[in-house]
Amino acid sequence: MSISHRHVASRGPREWNDAQRAQVDEIMARYPTKQAAVMPLLWLAQDSFEWLDLDVMRLVARTIDVPASQVHAVASFYTMFKKVPTGRYVIDVCQTLSCHLVGAGPIIEHLERILEVDEHGDSKDGLFTLHRVECLASCGSGPMMQVNEDFFEFLTIESVDQIVAAYRSGTPPVTPQPQASTWQWNRSAS
Amino acid sequence: MAVEPVRILSANWEVPGSHTLAVARTRGAYTRLAKAFAMKPEEITQVVKDSGLRGRGGAGFPTGMKWSFVPPKDKRNGKPVYLLCNADESEPGTFKDRYCMWMDPHLLIEGMILASYALDCHRAYIYIRGEFRFIFRRLEEAVKEAYAAGFLGKNIQGSGFDLDLHVHLGAGAYICGEETALISSLEGEKGQPKLKPPFPAVEGAWKAPTVVNNVETLAAVPWILENGAAAYKALGTEKAPGTKLFSISGHVNKPGVVEISMGMPMKRFLEETCGGVRGGKKLKAIIPGGSSVPVMTAEEVLEGLVVTAPKATDAGPVTQVKVARWLMEAGAAVKQGEPILECEDGLVITAPATGVLSETRVAVGSSVPAGHAVTRVAPTMDYESINQVAGSYLGSGGFIVMDEDTDLVDALTNLLRFYAHESCGQCTPCREGCGWMYQILCRVRDRKATEQDLVTLLDLADNIYGKTICFFGPSAAMPVQSFLKKFRHEFVARVQTPDAPVPVTAITGAA
Numbered sequence: 001m002s003i004s005h006r007h008v009a010s011r012g013p014r015e016w017n018d019a020q021r022a023q024v025d026e027i028m029a030r031y032p033t034k035q036a037a038v039m040p041l042l043w044l045a046q047d048s049f050e051w052l053d054l055d056v057m058r059l060v061a062r063t064i065d066v067p068a069s070q071v072h073a074v075a076s077f078y079t080m081f082k083k084v085p086t087g088r089y090v091i092d093v094c095q096t097l098s099c100h101l102v103g104a105g106p107i108i109e110h111l112e113r114i115l116e117v118d119e120h121g122d123s124k125d126g127l128f129t130l131h132r133v134e135c136l137a138s139c140g141s142g143p144m145m146q147v148n149e150d151f152f153e154f155l156t157i158e159s160v161d162q163i164v165a166a167y168r169s170g171t172p173p174v175t176p177q178p179q180a181s182t183w184q185w186n187r188s189a190s
Numbered sequence: 191m192a193v194e195p196v197r198i199l200s201a202n203w204e205v206p207g208s209h210t211l212a213v214a215r216t217r218g219a220y221t222r223l224a225k226a227f228a229m230k231p232e233e234i235t236q237v238v239k240d241s242g243l244r245g246r247g248g249a250g251f252p253t254g255m256k257w258s259f260v261p262p263k264d265k266r267n268g269k270p271v272y273l274l275c276n277a278d279e280s281e282p283g284t285f286k287d288r289y290c291m292w293m294d295p296h297l298l299i300e301g302m303i304l305a306s307y308a309l310d311c312h313r314a315y316i317y318i319r320g321e322f323r324f325i326f327r328r329l330e331e332a333v334k335e336a337y338a339a340g341f342l343g344k345n346i347q348g349s350g351f352d353l354d355l356h357v358h359l360g361a362g363a364y365i366c367g368e369e370t371a372l373i374s375s376l377e378g379e380k381g382q383p384k385l386k387p388p389f390p391a392v393e394g395a396w397k398a399p400t401v402v403n404n405v406e407t408l409a410a411v412p413w414i415l416e417n418g419a420a421a422y423k424a425l426g427t428e429k430a431p432g433t434k435l436f437s438i439s440g441h442v443n444k445p446g447v448v449e450i451s452m453g454m455p456m457k458r459f460l461e462e463t464c465g466g467v468r469g470g471k472k473l474k475a476i477i478p479g480g481s482s483v484p485v486m487t488a489e490e491v492l493e494g495l496v497v498t499a500p501k502a503t504d505a506g507p508v509t510q511v512k513v514a515r516w517l518m519e520a521g522a523a524v525k526q527g528e529p530i531l532e533c534e535d536g537l538v539i540t541a542p543a544t545g546v547l548s549e550t551r552v553a554v555g556s557s558v559p560a561g562h563a564v565t566r567v568a569p570t571m572d573y574e575s576i577n578q579v580a581g582s583y584l585g586s587g588g589f590i591v592m593d594e595d596t597d598l599v600d601a602l603t604n605l606l607r608f609y610a611h612e613s614c615g616q617c618t619p620c621r622e623g624c625g626w627m628y629q630i631l632c633r634v635r636d637r638k639a640t641e642q643d644l645v646t647l648l649d650l651a652d653n654i655y656g657k658t659i660c661f662f663g664p665s666a667a668m669p670v671q672s673f674l675k676k677f678r679h680e681f682v683a684r685v686q687t688p689d690a691p692v693p694v695t696a697i698t699g700a701a
Contacts (some may be wrong), residue, residue: 020580032313032355035378043359064378065336077380077614078361080320092321096282097481098439098590129368134364134608135282135481136321139588140438140445149323 011049020048024063030127033102034064037072042081051082079133086129087122089167091115092146096135107143107155108132114164127168151176198413198433199406200449203293209328211335212297219314220341222412226304227349234308238411247276247367247404248480248586250430250573259391260309260399269398273314274376274697277405278367279562280319282481282608283588285669286435286447287405291318291325294409295332299355301408303341304415306353307403313354317372320361329357343657364612369395369402371614381422382616383660406435426452427544430572430584440591441468452572453523455546457492459571464591469591475677478576479585481605482665485598486569494568495543497530503559504535506558511537511699513552524567526578531564543567543578544569548618553687582672598680603631603671609666620663623654627670639685648674 016024027040041060042052049056052075055066061068075081093108112115116124121131138144141153145160152163152175166173205435207213210554212382226234229332239254260271298316304482306314318326333355338341344352360377375381383612392398408625414422419599423431429577430452436459438445450463459468460473467473473488479558499511512534524530524541526646531552541547548566552558569579576584592601615621630647633639651674653666659665674681 030354031378033378036376036396038378039361039375040359042361066378073380074378078320078363080362095604096608097477097601098283100604101440101590101592101596101601103289134611135280137279137285137319139283139285139287139440139590140447146321151324 010055012055014045014049014055016048016059016063020044028064034039035066035070037064038066038071039078042068042071044161046082051139052086084120087127089128089129089147091128092133092136093130094134094136094138094142094144095132096139098135098139099144102142104143107145107157107160110157110160111145111164114161125168128164147172194432196451198573199290199297199409199435200293200447202297203289205361208293209295209332211296211332211339211589214294218338218341218416219296220300222300222301222415223303223341223349226307226415227288227347227351231308231310231589234304237419238308241413241414241422242419242429242537243407243410243422244430244573246406246410246434246586248281248482248583250584253403253407256391256403257305257309257401259389260401261392261579263310264278266287266399270313271309271311272395272398273309273311273398273624274301274372274400274402274407275302275314275316275408276367276369276372276402277316277318277322278364278372279322279405279586280364280367281586281588282482282605283437283477283590284586285437285439286587288322288325289447290405290409290435291322291329294337295329297409297412298329298405299336299341301411302355303353304411305401305408306401306526307351311401315357315376317376318357318359319366320359323359324355326359333357334600355461363614364608365614365660367664368662370660372402372523373400380614382614382660385659396457396643397474427570427572427574428525429574430539434571434584434587436463436571436587436589438464438589438591440589441471441593441596441667442591443468450571452570453575454571456569456576457573459589460491460591464589467591467593469593471595473591474594474596475592475598475671476701477588477590477592478580479583480588480667481590481608483583483585484581485676486576486580486582491569492520494545494548494566495579496563496566496590497539497542499533499558499560499562499564500537508537510557510559511539511564512519512557513554513564515554516550518547520547522547523570526574539564541567543569544574545569545579570690580679582686597635597675598677599631599684601634602626602669605669606631606666609662611662613662613666620658620666623650623663624666626650627654627666631670634681637684641682641685644674644681644685 028037031037045056045060057071058068061071095104111130115128115130117130121129138153143155144153163173198488202208202217235254235257243253244250245253250598276289304316342355360366363381366375368383370384371381390400395609426432433449433451434450435611437447448463465504476491514532514534518530520545524547526544528541529538530541548568552564569575573584576582610624613620613624625649630643654663656665
């Protein structure tokens with residue numbers, strides 16, 4: 001199944017459920033104005049409703065008493081707010097200079113090939129959406145990619161294959177946490 | 191001077207479980223609060239001022255001075271003060287704050303409590319980039335722990351001081367690391383910068399006085415308070431005291447984050463700390479402070495600035511100078527304008543830049559023709575030296591190394607794609623110009639450009655620089671200007687010989 005329905009007009013009106021409502025209240029208490037809650041509420045909405053269609057944005061707008069256009073303006077400004085549906089796993093692969101210098105190019109091409117992505121970056125099996133993104137602050141451990149929230153660093157063709165295979169098999173790989181060996185300390189006297 | 195390495199920011203990074211409150215407390219976390227609460231808030235600002243701590247986000251502005259711009263309570267019209275921690279680390283080549291927050295979140299929180307107390311701030315936020323959501327979760331955990339232990343909230347440790355601290359998650363916009371854009375974003379607007387003045391310290395978040403400090407800056411405050419301004423000032427250089435985290439990436443043997451005292455010779459930093467250029471290759475270029483700063487050539491890094499015997503002085507023309515005595519030893523740290531060499535007729539030759547003096551290459555008693563090299567001043571890792579020797583900046587400390595095989599046209603094109611993508615779109619010169627510069631560079635890279643395109647490219651850069659609301663425009667223009675100035679031959683070769691083979695590099699095949 002491919003994600004062909006990129007421009008879904010509406011999935012119907014939305015409301016927060018009780019658990020979400022409690023989170024909304026907790027979020028709004030953190031800021032001196034309601035409007036300031038727009039980003040955390042968009043995150044909550046995205047977590048709750050997968051992506052942000054216009055009805056979801058209208059819900060956020062109602063919640064904080066601003067015009068829906070204001071919420072739309074904010075949602076469209078930031079790249080991580082999903083205005084279209086994506087695959088279950090979003091792969092953001094870094095293409096900026098430091099990663100580029102250590103071989104991000106071949107890694108990106110390999111990902112495109114094995115995922116069989118279309119022009120939107122959606123994989124043929126519908127499981128992944130691949131984005132070429134700008135610097136993710138992992139410059140000393142490139143090439144790297146972020147799958148949903150998890151960073152995968154020092155990528156090779158082999159490790160990319162393994163990571164993709166693990167997601168495909170339904171048992172996502174354990175995220176390698178930063179280890180002391182992945183960066184260095186102050187080894188030399190200053 | 192061989193000083194023992196001092197670890198202020200990364201002291202706990204290798205301790206297992208360093209991010210938890212239990213472990214952090216065994217390492218001294220929150221012990222500085224009692225000392226601070228016994229002081230007057232303005233005394234803390236004074237300590238930070240005296241320490242010479244400078245903002246670690248990139249601009250290097252003195253932190254204590256920034257704090258002192260916040261109006262006193264009776265001149266704030268009842269408005270609160272906000273402290274915002276800038277954790278939107280996105281500058282290509284920079285990845286230090288990420289480890290600060292991941293390995294030692296309580297150090298940052300403690301620094302924020304101390305800063306808030308100094309600023310009379312009772313509500314502070316950490317603005318962290320959306321891509322760091324896994325760190326955001328860790329920070330939220332740490333904040334929760336700090337609340338539970340009474341380090342945050344009402345009447346902290348019986349001091350009568352209240353502070354609420356929240357973590358705010360961005361959602362993918364480089365520009366939100368610019369302080370006024372960060373404020374716009376926090377307020378719930380698009381993250382677009384605002385004109386200064388008014389400066390945030392006077393009118394920032396929600397029109398109230400606001401201080402925005404980088405993660406690394408705030409994380410240095412507890413140590414400074416504990417050990418005193420003099421101890422901090424004893425580290426590093428006179429104008430750039432203390433230690434700094436550097437992010438090392440590119441063609442080196444040991445990429446990663448390191449903490450060093452400011453003022454280490456750049457050559458030594460490259461060869462020892464970075465482990466040298468990988469694969470035994472020669473160095474071609476370095477970007478010393480994150481992608482936005484001007485590039486440095488290998489000569490500037492390794493050789494520094496040539497100091498020549500003057501051809502003319504106030505006393506008249508000079509044909510030869512005879513070296514009477516060296517006033518500095520080889521390897522000594524020199525300041526711009528400092529006398530380094532005395533000649534027989536009373537002529538004194540001064541350092542043209544701050545840095546480290548290379549070998550005293552002319553023997554005492556020997557003569558040098560005017561205009562010839564007598565020695566060199568090589569750059570050191572601090573704000574002044576990098577600027578004076580190479581016209582570049584220390585910036586955020588994102589040290590990107592490129593070896594002899596690097597295609598610099600391709601490298602610059604890569605950077606301009608970044609700027610074209612990240613321009614917030616508010617100012618026309620930046621919004622349009624960055625895209626145009628990227629398109630022209632693509633043509634140069636692909637050998638489809640004419641020489642006129644290089645003229646246009648520089649013209650565009652000149653018309654962006656200084657003509658935008660924020661410093662993003664100049665940040666995009668500076669790489670273009672410096673690459674074209676310092677490596678012009680590579681660009682000219684691309685437009686003049688359209689049929690020459692494309693150099694094979696490690697990065698060919700990338701977008």
